[in-house]
Amino acid sequence: MVIGVVGKSCSGKDEAVKFLVNAGFFEINVDKLGHEALVKNKERLVEAFGDVILTNNSVDRKILGPIVFSDPEKLKTLNSITHPWMCEETERLTKANPNSVINAALLESMGLVRLCDEILYVFAPLEQRLMRALKRDDITEEKFLARNRNQRDIGLSLLESGKRVITIINDQDKEYLYRQLSLYCDRLKTRGYING
Structure with a gap:
């Protein structure tokens, strides 16, 4: 099972990947x-x-x-x-x-979707992503918005990819994110991709 994880800057993509690695997946960053x-x-x-x-x-x-x-x-x-x-x-x-997870903001534009069995699209609203960036990245608002403009195509072609796309909404605290990922991993266990 190869899972592609994609999301715009500060959406929580890396946190989602970390969770999947702890569940037994190999990360390809x-x-x-x-x-x-x-x-x-x-x-x-x-x-x-x-x-x-x-x-x-x-x-x-x-x-x-x-x-x-x-x-x-x-x-x-x-x-x-x-x-x-x-x-x-x-x-x-x-x-x-x-059993690996591809962590790639450019999953679509690099043509890596073809390697994936499923895609996890991690979504967070622009305002929240901006607040996270200002806190985490030592970046100005202008630079973040420029980076965001460069990422405007992320997620656009996923629905046409023919792959199962699961959207994870990361607009609250980490526990809310983890609960969604935990449910996702439970489904993978029932399908035999994760042990125990």
Whole structure:
């Protein structure tokens, strides 16, 4: 059973994944794979963006980030280099770990939905996500709203994917989130995906 977990920034996606890992699933964190992809594709990235992106001969995300996020064409170039490697690695990990959870904000745009048996879409209202971001991320309201605009497509194609999509509403406290996830895991137990 491969579960894709998706949600916009500060929706509680990582908390949901943590719960599933505690229930026995193996986490494939696509964001972390993105960091690895920078190491594995260093030469191609230097070819594309110049050695200005290097610090101590390693790709520096703090330098690369502003370059690509200020220019949609450069972001497209970055994604064309890193995403294929990330997708291959995700697929390899799902095969090696049959009960796994793919933690990916870009689940849809990276084409990872095809690897999933089910999708958990974690939803929280914009105002709540903003409050969480201001508290957690040391970010300005403007930066959060810009990040949110970049994520406007998250969740849009899920209903057309042909996969079972379960929406988890995370608009209260953690206990409310955990209760929904606990019910979800109970269903997985009855279907034989989780032991005990």
